[in-house]
Amino acid sequence: MEWLSTFPHLDDASLTALKKSIDEGFRTFTRTYGGGIETFFQPLQFFLIQCERIMTRTPWPIVILVIAGLAWLASRSVKLALGCVVMLLLIGFFDMWDDTMKTISMIFVCTVLAIAVGLPLGIAMSRSDRLQNTVNPILDVMQTMPSFVYLIPVVMLLGIGRVPGLIAVVIYAVPPMIRLTNLGIRLVDKDVLEAADAYGSSGWQRLFKVQLPLALPTIMAGINQTIMMALAMVVIAAMIGVQGLGQPVLKAISNQYFTLGMFNGLAIVGIAIIFDRVSQAYGRRLQRHMEVAHG
């Protein structure tokens, strides 16, 4: 009756052999294509480094002004813009300016990349039920797989550094972008689409003049989610060499520096709040036409 108390499993030898052969296979793949893949991501590294440079080398008062200006443009709220200024001044005052700038540039590049990947994929999904049924389970895996796990193949392929970190963050953060783009387009009123068709819109006209503008508030919610998830991933990505606020947090964990961890953690929270409020305010402004209803 031993099979009842111990789960009948593969014997250790064949299990080890299986793991070994998969690992070996992946290692061979890495050796053969690693170089090529690295070259493929070269432009990304260039983009990332340039962004970081701009953020860290620009004098801080200008950076604060630009960020506050963008916040005002997106939200048209002086209160929100002032909040950004105060938040950034505090961060700088506690000597976390450089790390914060590196994190912001990282988040910016991640978001751009997530939009570049997620928007077309979401649009494609909204047009084909079959694609939707294939992609959805993959997104489920991407979102539930512990993020440490997919650091492993990324590091094996690309080593340690910014780009593998960036890719890990994007994999983690892109699903809401894809899902909400798909959802937003699918929720567009059928009557409106019929009218667009009746006036002879081409596929592109239909997409750019009707579907995307009407899905935009939902897509903005997706971008907001993507930013928040990317920020949550910053500390984990620091483990494979992404610079920024994650590094001191990591240091604080291994050395039990409570205050250092707290300060940097709060700085991450601070920029998360800025990004969240600004992008939400912008999303609301996109829906202005819905608000003032006829009485």
Next chain:
Amino acid sequence: MVNTGGNSTGIQIRNLFKIFGRSGLEYVDKVQRGMSKTELLEKHGHVLGLKDINIDMPAGSIQVIMGLSGSGKSTLIRHINRLIDPTAGQVLVEGTDVVKFTPLDLREFRRHKTAMVFQKFGLLPHRTVLENTVYGLEVQGLPRGKQVEAAMTWLDRVGLTGFENRYPNQLSGGMQQRVGLARALANDAPILLMDEAFSALDPLIRADMQSVLLDLQKEIRKTIVFITHDLDEALRLGDGIAILRDGEIVQQGNSQDIVLRPADDYIASFVKEVNRGRVVRVASAMAPLGDGDSRSTVSIAGEATLEAAAYVFRQNDVDKLTVVDDANMPIGTISLREVMNAMLTTERALH
């Protein structure tokens, strides 16, 4: 800009079938040989949408297609610009079969030959009134200046000057449908498809919009296909009326034909409540001119309604009117009693 008199285009629908379901085409023959809608649904799981529709819609006239919900009228109008593809049959516009169009031909056809007004307006909620009105022209690729010029002209004609920068959501239903009408007219297409365009509006606003449409039609002379479930609306607007039931045409004719000679009990039961005074023409109630008949000093056109004749009687102290034709030649006489008899239905008279 406004006048498009020369390019009106008639529509002919020939043997049109629409059977919803996986393999509709297989059942066209069976339906033609008399399979009923119920049998088709219960035994074969297909829904009969339209059965053997034949309509001639002359250029420059208003063709009303009337029926209750589920009669297939909205399906039918969507075959003209092929928002729905037929199972079998032809839709001829300028002698070309719309059904055979390639997707590209179809897009050009929709851009330049048709414009559509929808029951639920179909406005783009993220665009202002002006941006909605230019939509058809924008899709055609017209220069922005011309788009705005045409849109402003038509917004003015439907009485929306000053509302250009509002969003549809800020307007009442009636005003939203004016935007829908302006958008359709700005397109300057010879065919105007109106799918229950006024059904969602309050009765007063509906009557108002009907007047707007009739006034405009006097100068634009487009081929208008108008779908409605309201007989009064059908009788008021239609040069020709086709009555649809369960996907079949039960009667076609002008308003007088429908009211005076309903094809079956179904139509008769509709027609019972109609105000005949506004539908029936003097010419069909008059006594033809015989030799030596006494003529009246007051005359009325044969095309006038009985109601108009009643007004003439009220204003003039005579007991007969001379009915004249278009050339002002006398063709008959009509008395007050004859007007009254024609205005009141027989059944009512018995009670």
